[in-house]
Amino acid sequence: MQNRFQPVVEVRTTGAQVIGIKVCVPKKIKGSDLTFKTFSLEICSENTQGKWKKIPICGIEILSDKEIYLILPKDEAYQATKLLKFIIGKFTQLVCHMEYKLVQNVDIYFSDGTIGKAGEYWMCLPAKQKGIEAFSQEQVREFYTSFFEPKLIADKHPLILCLHGAGEGGSNASNLLADREAVAFVETNVQKIFGGAYVVAPQSPDYWLREFEAEGVKMYGAKDYTDELLALIEYYLNKYPDIDRQRIYISGASMGGWQGLQLLGRSSRFAGAILSCPANIPEDSTLSNVDVPVWLVYCTADDTVNPENTRYIADYLQRNNEVNITSYNEVLVQGKKINQHCAFLYMYDDMPEKNGKSIFRWLSEKKRG
Numbered sequence: 397m398q399n400r401f402q403p404v405v406e407v408r409t410t411g412a413q414v415i416g417i418k419v420c421v422p423k424k425i426k427g428s429d430l431t432f433k434t435f436s437l438e439i440c441s442e443n444t445q446g447k448w449k450k451i452p453i454c455g456i457e458i459l460s461d462k463e464i465y466l467i468l469p470k471d472e473a474y475q476a477t478k479l480l481k482f483i484i485g486k487f488t489q490l491v492c493h494m495e496y497k498l499v500q501n502v503d504i505y506f507s508d509g510t511i512g513k514a515g516e517y518w519m520c521l522p523a524k525q526k527g528i529e530a531f532s533q534e535q536v537r538e539f540y541t542s543f544f545e546p547k548l549i550a551d552k553h554p555l556i557l558c559l560h561g562a563g564e565g566g567s568n569a570s571n572l573l574a575d576r577e578a579v580a581f582v583e584t585n586v587q588k589i590f591g592g593a594y595v596v597a598p599q600s601p602d603y604w605l606r607e608f609e610a611e612g613v614k615m616y617g618a619k620d621y622t623d624e625l626l627a628l629i630e631y632y633l634n635k636y637p638d639i640d641r642q643r644i645y646i647s648g649a650s651m652g653g654w655q656g657l658q659l660l661g662r663s664s665r666f667a668g669a670i671l672s673c674p675a676n677i678p679e680d681s682t683l684s685n686v687d688v689p690v691w692l693v694y695c696t697a698d699d700t701v702n703p704e705n706t707r708y709i710a711d712y713l714q715r716n717n718e719v720n721i722t723s724y725n726e727v728l729v730q731g732k733k734i735n736q737h738c739a740f741l742y743m744y745d746d747m748p749e750k751n752g753k754s755i756f757r758w759l760s761e762k763k764r765g
Contacts (some may be wrong), residue, residue: 426507455467488565650737
């Protein structure tokens with residue numbers, strides 16, 4: 397059996413990142429002889445400009461007598477271990493082609509007295525993508541769609557529609573990698589809150605909005621996808637009869653927040669929505685048709701989308717609906733300021749709270765009719 401290693405990927409607050417390396421050896425090892433200097437790791441991807449970059453190994457864990465885990469940097473700003481690269485001119489997320497090279501720096505001593513010599517070849521296995529692997533992918537109508545089927549047993553299950561922001565369209569599941577929106581809803585503790593929920597995360601072929609401006613450049617979506625998204629919901633309702641038609645929810649951020657409002661204004665299918673910093677204000681005629689509870693989240697320092705968008709939408713919806721609104725003065729990740737548009741990251745971590753009830757718990761209790 398060859399020496400093997402497997403990159404471990406996790407979708408962290410600001411996107412998918414390689415967080416560790418699982419090392420598998422063919423014989424029992426003497427764990428006391430291993431240190432984080434036993435191996436060196438190099439990565440080559442678009443985020444390293446196509447060059448091999450040495451990645452620091454910060455620690456080592458002995459998983460078993462034949463398995464070692466190498467701990468990589470926990471800094472979410474460390475680009476070399478990121479799986480996505482944002483292409484500014486095209487306003488889109490590129491899924492990087494990741495290459496890995498594990499170098500054994502010193503001899504490894506096995507319990508049977510044999511030695512694994514320094515410099516031996518290590519074969520890279522496909523990465524383990526924590527959370528992402530729970531989804532299946534299929535093309536449904538115009539959308540490359542990631543889908544999660546709940547494991548908890550129940551007579552009926554809610555369905556959560558996750559609508560990504562600008563830059564995550566296409567057919568590469570970059571919407572799963574860019575942040576924790578869809579992945580958060582399949583985590584065990586969140587699934588328990590919803591009693592086991594189906595999760596649907598479609599990618600727009602381009603953008604949800606027909607037209608917008610980013611970095612001074614005009615961007616254009618091919619069409620209004622609202623009717624197509626409603627048809628997508630019907631597809632899953634017909635395919636899975638145990639979906640609770642009284643508990644269909646929307647989660648959306650930025651452009652996905654705007655698209656969520658479009659759906660709420662055009663259909664009575666939904667029971668509630670959590671939306672962050674909608675990228676645009678829908679027509680008043682659309683907002684006037686919204687008749688379900690909505691929780692809005694935004695940052696007052698947002699310089700990507702005018703915070704007044706969220707405040708206007710909240711004021712309008714409060715005329716006829718239950719509306720919660722949570723504002724943050726700044727957005728921090730690991731104690732550092734990031735793009736202040738990203739208040740949705742707090743939403744995905746279930747942080748907004750009112751009267752002792754978190755935003756996910758609040759949504760899970762909403763029913764249509």
